[in-house]
Amino acid sequence: MRSERGDGGRGPGRGGLPAVRRGLAALREPRFRLFFGGYSVSLTGSAMASTALPFAVLASTGSLTDVSVVMAARIVPLVVLLLIGGVAGDRLPRRRVMLAADTLRTVSQAALAAALLTGRDDLLLLVALAALGGVGEAFFGPSLDGLVTALVPARLLQDANALLSTARSVASLIGPAAAGLLATVVSPALVLGVDAVSYLVSSLMLAALPVDGGVPQKGVPPLVQLREGWVAFRSRTWLWAVTLQFCAFNLLVWGPFLVLGPITAERRYGGPDSWGLVMAAYGLGALAGGLALLGVRPRRPLLVTTAASLCWAAPSACLALHLPLAAVAAGALCAGVAQALFGTLWPTTLQEHIPNEMLSRVRSYVSFGSLALGPVGLSLAGPLAQRVGVGRVLAVGALWQLVAACAVLALPAIRGLARPAAGPAEKVPAAAR
Template sequence: MHPRDKPRSTHSSSRCARRIPCPGRSVLVVRLVGFDRNSLVLLQQRNFRIFAAGFASSLLGANMAAVALTFAVLSRGGSLSDLSLVLAARILPLTLFLLGGGVIGDRFPRRYVLAVADSLRLLGQFGLAACFLFDQAPLAAVLALCAFVGFSEALFEPAFEGLVPELATTEQLHDANALLGLLRSAAAVGGPAIAGVLVAVAGPVSALLVCAAGYGVSVTTVLLRVQDKHLQDTSGERRPSMLRQLRQGWTLFRSQRWLWAITLQFAMFNLLVWAPFLVLGPVQMQSHYGGGGASGIVMAVYGVGGAAMLGRRPSRPLVLATAVTIAWAAPSAALALRAQLAAVVVAAFLAGFGSTTFSAVFSTAVQQRVPADALSRIRSYVALGAFSLGPLGLAASGPVAEATSIETVLAIGVGWQVLANGALLAMPVIRRFRQL
């Protein structure tokens, strides 16, 4: 416990204990990751604490699922083409149904939407586990179940983004997003590691079952314990159609210049920086850094870097959010230069720091400036725009690198990121955006 947090007398100690149930570790952890003392107020709120626990369980299941499914396909004799189809079967419906998920997240109480989404993901994961219990898992059934899981994720993400402001005050939004970002980073590191251990010890089917259990914990937590403040329409007027709500969301998204500018930057980042890094990074690691072990260290440090978040609320959030995204290109730059492994690791740490800082600041800005009843739709437009070019980048990175070189493709991405950041920082709407 920090000295300032110690009770001044024996009479006040019981009051302090009631106010902060486990102060020692909470204060230590919060300060290690950079949060200020006010973050503890949010952690003390039962509603948010339970919601965060359920979210962590869901995240862990989602991050385990990709590793478990990959080894399940390969262990049953699946080819690389089969694996590509299985992974694409999840991404395609996720992209196609994002906008619909945004409308649903704004039409219905969001905690129920989250519960339904994770219930569907639970069923999908159980179905996949059942398929791989047989020596010859029918590929068509696996593809259908993966698509089912992708559809469920399209329901989850927009509703989740809209629910956060219902569980925290305006002053607490930045801390809430930072804490949830910390959970994302921890799950990004821990999920694949746990899945790898389970696959090695008990097999991929067991790992798939544990993924499903994670979704089950999330459903129970969100449905039975979390209370939201979703506003119901009590005016007696007829609710607009889903198509009209979709058009209204697009009009609002388009009217926010700062919002679509950052979304466009995100889309080009996924096309020119992140997709080439995912495809060519492992090849570069294999050729110059010793293979999978080094690659695993780099990706793990990327997640750990996300834990070094800012807990303070910046006065010019979009300037900070834009500036830190320059670090997203650091790993590509290190690999393009064939720098020492230590430099690549540092670059990955900086990229993780930039990613999580951007997420916390940008999410807070959206939640403060967008009406509560349109949040899920706006976030679905942001997600669709940001990730729509990613598959093209994944498909094109290999052929373009073969025609030129790996270093050239990675360097192009780095150059683009620097130019795009400069262009965004030059926009008055970015520089003048203030913290509420």
């Protein structure tokens, strides 16, 4: 695969240590460095919480269905409010939108931890608190890519995204292992309190940023802004094709994996610490993939990410086949590499091909479509596994991922989309008006 390096993709790149050093240039930007620090802390807390939450709910209520319901409760408001969050990100200062979102997540996660620690196992209360966290995420996510464009020059966008992806990878590596240990030694619910503190740190860093990001568009009616974002989304085949792929992925692969993986770990591999090992392997793979992309610019990024998405079938397949824990961890490692490639190249593609003034709206449509059926996958994974078996549910997801990735790879719009010579889009193409 031909790659490019340097500003604007001049000349062939070779990777290695010099490329990594070039990729770290974004950290020399003070504003990005400030945001990166707070965001990295919150990512670590979230990685810990996602590992501990199923065990905390299971310890509190003893029901697999309750685990599915509480996990889905966070996704439902996220999906429902994503489009509103996208309009807010293009209509209001993005930093302020993200600051409000992190404040809400601090409060909701602290309350959830307190409820579980004090034995308040009322399912409706747990669902409500988890849902508030989803509300915060619905407003935070769409503004993220647009804020990054205000923190670094255009030539450093991919490197900034690679660093953010690497931070996610480090969090995925450290968070689950720490959560597994803390959950085993003390309590899974206490891990949620640590996550609340991490959101507080992130909100403090956002409050200290000297820029808001974006160009607020208060004069345009919100419904008109929604329509403009939809036109920009549907006019690009590569956008809606990848979105459809990940809609099915979250329904059939990732949702069941998040619910049934911890359950399988509890029944077959020894409990939270073994699941923490699997997720740490996922984080290690993501870390390796993120570092490999620093300073290296594939000319056709969507071709790379779509081919790599075949690896997402690996961990579910290993669990379905009842392979040893080491094999499951190896599958998670491969999936982590794929996640790093996607987490770096996908947002960079959006930033380079979508005008900044509608980036939050387009991002919200992508996220909405990708996550729309996620709550269904999370909610049905437990009950369906009780009826037909955990292995069968995971096997169907793994097989689907292989078929879907090959189908998307066959699209010319995916294989042919190359990096623009002039950097990020600066105006709305006629097809997107």
